[in-house]
């Protein structure tokens with residue numbers, strides 16, 4: 001491909017010793033993960049694009065991008081779970097769903113004007129949140145229809161794509177799925193073929209601590225029955241581990257319960273404390289306990305017939321189906337560019353990454369104001385060097401615990417081994433990664449040391465941030481607002 005990257009800063013021209021970076025990743029295990037980069041407002045400052053250049057940089061970044069995915073963020077939640085890391089609004093803002101969906105449609109129009117209507121091929125569309133199933137299904141269907149009209153459609157791939165020709169996935173809570181069967185049917189009828197629902201944990205005491213007691217296990221069977229009756233045959237359930245107040249038998253009971261609901265897919269999320277309301281609990285969580293919980297959960301899923309490569313968090317019981325949405329799958333394997341619309345949404349091209357207005361303040365107003373003024377609602381836009389884009393590619397690849405060699409080469413014009421010679425050699429020598437026919441993959445041991453291994457692929461400035469960071473005194477985990 002012909003993308004041109006900006007020059008790296010001095011901090012990104014350094015080369016740091018693999019063993020020290022690995023140790024820093026392990027030490028900072030709460031933040032050394034797929035959520036790359038770390039502290040972008042500080043670490044990516046050299047690459048920040050000033051507001052006056054936004055339009056021209058964006059136009060250039062999207063030139064020549066024929067294939068992309070789309071993400072629409074719908075931030076509403078009845079209450080905010082205390083563990084949630086996403087851009088969510090509640091309270092008075094719940095009255096603004098129609099006003100919000102109007103802006104979302106208008107933002108889509110702004111992007112389509114920039115890109116050209118029906119000039120790009122869409123490969124996957126995720127409607128995420130928050131809880132997108134909170135809003136009226138008519139509004140969701142209207143958005144789907146607008147998207148349908150705005151893009152060329154990828155040709156349907158036999159088992160994976162929905163009726164629209166590209167997979168569309170959405171999220172619900174158990175409470176909504178249990179209470180609103182007609183809405184679930186309407187979402188399916190709109191062409192959405194995959195749905196994801198949060199089980200998280202089932203212990204009532206823990207649910208209460210997490211401010212999620214309205215979504216307990218007693219609702220799950222009814223919720224799943226409604227989703228099946230609606231026609232969904234691609235159901236994912238989210239389960240979380242790594243909470244300070246979670247026990248191993250608690251994880252075991254949650255997985256057993258989840259299996260009894262017979263979803264097609266289960267996604268395991270390790271609790272990420274950064275910028276959540278319970279970030280102060282992070283020091284109580286020990287890496288050995290987290291590892292034990294992860295191994296138990298994975299072993300239970302495997303023995304129930306759910307498959308995943310080491311390091312991958314989404315388990316699937318459908319042969320030939322990786323279990324994630326088309327949107328995420330394309331991002332993970334190919335590093336496909338994606339357009340994010342809505343409050344605080346991120347977008348990604350071959351050379352830029354942007355963060356939308358509202359992610360920090362969790363406030364609808366600046367987003368509304370930008371859209372009403374026909375402005376892209378961008379808070380930060382970064383034009384990045386090759387070393388940062390490669391790091392981002394690998395960090396996202398680690399959702400599946402492996403790097404697709406051909407996709408990496410096609411995107412960057414060099415091989416993984418050429419890009420990370422010392423690091424790959426170091427990891428192979430220690431049995432933390434291995435070569436498969438098409439990928440460089442985490443071994444089981446590598447998956448146990450996920451946080452150390454992933455840091456080896458970060459750009460030097462981010463590695464330096466980890467090396468200099470003392471997890472016992474760092475303040476960057478603390479919630480700033482919301």
Ligand SMILES: C[S@@+](CC[C@H](N)C(=O)[O-])C[C@H]1O[C@@H](n2cnc3c(N)ncnc32)[C@H](O)[C@@H]1O
Pocket residue numbers: 083084085086128129130131171172173174196197198199200238239240269270271272273276
């Ligand atoms: C955007 S949420 C949507 C799910 C839906 N609103 C619900 O709660 O059922 C997607 C998933 O992210 C996971 N999640 C939320 N906060 C997290 C955090 N701080 N660390 C790790 N995973 C998190 C949860 O498992 C959640 O189900």
Ligand code: SF4
Pocket residue numbers: 076077079080081084085086088129130131173198
């Ligand atoms: S976990 Fe789901 S319901 Fe809870 S605040 Fe986050 S998005 Fe909303």
